[in-house]
Amino acid sequence: QCGHDHCTVFRRGQQRLYQCSGCHHQTSLRVGTLFQASKLPLTTWFLAIYLITQAKNGVSALELMRSLGISWRAAWRLKHKLLRAMQEREADRVLRGRVEVDDAYLGGARSGNRGRGAAGKRPFVIAVETRPNPEGGLSPPVYVRFDPLPDFRQTTLAHWAERALDVDTLMVSDGLAGFLAAGAQVTYHQRVVVHPRKSSELDCFHWINTLPGNLKNSIRGTCHGFKVRKYAARYLAEAQY
Template sequence: MMAINAIQFQKGLSLAAFLKEYGSEEQCETAFIKARWPHGFVCPCGHTTAYEFRRQGRRYWQCGACRHQTSLRSGTVMEHGHLPLTKWFLAIYLITQSKTNIAALALMRQLGISWKAAWLLKHKLMAAMAQREADRPLEGDIRVDDAYLGGERTGGGPGRGSTNKVAFVAAVEMREGVRNECVSIRSPAFRSRP
């Protein structure tokens, strides 16, 4: 009998639990503020005194010292997006919960947005995840596996040597804590074959 893979059985957040916690725009905004400024608002200039106001339904902070105005989305991957936070949060949930990657078409259907918006949203989030992990090398107990992506088209041949498959490697750092869970996943390094 094969050993149980701790990564596959790590505790996750069900869709029902996710929607209960992040199902409204207000819930997402509150969670985003707490994540962005856990100890209260901090202006890029470093001051913490600010005045809050709303413009066109969006929340803003104006620094009491330099008078710089900052929105909740400023300086984030969401800065120039017009989608509600609920769609961004659900996209993040769906992308990070999918073991086999989620297609932009599936994301389009789940979020109720256009394919172009879903494709752009997915790629922005994946780029942000790759950037976040770029300066955090894995260490300690690392699990590495390789796989091949593709094979849907006919005529490529069977198995690992198929011309219509792309090889990639994934590495996961394991840490002991309250739960044994994946805490850092390096983005798959795709390399096309000649």
């Protein structure tokens, strides 16, 4: 704080505090991190981070409560702090190269990319970056974005593309009108219009058709009855991360 190079160390409860010998400013290793306000030991936090990042389908607050031996309330708060950290980490991710995009819905009777316009669901855009595979075909997804949006109107999707996609992108979409405006934000837009709409049978939409199912299983398996509209952004960011 003041440039002095000596401090005294003391304990207050579980916390180890460092006090500057020059100006008596007190600090700890947690200050300025997401652990700052928490009373849980750091080892509990690190175990939680390990469990959450290793689980393919996410971990519920209930599972964290059992695995970490903490209260449900503490587990819920810990989980949501980590989800927020994931959300902030992913917020600026920009996709480039070949990117498949599609509109999808979270919540309601079922998640996934069917039932366009269904009421009570949270609309979001799926975007998947893939690379050409040297052996032909496409690579598995490199990065994804799952962005909750208020609607799929042209202006909404144009703003989204400006933020989420590099200018030098080949965007692959179906015939949804909103994607025309999004396509205008990037160099190339491949529009695959199919009648009747059966994009699930087309190779160019392979990942767009696979990911919503994974997402649905992940959220259904770990987040029973969570409030979709309130927490959609966090759970989507967790899946994206």
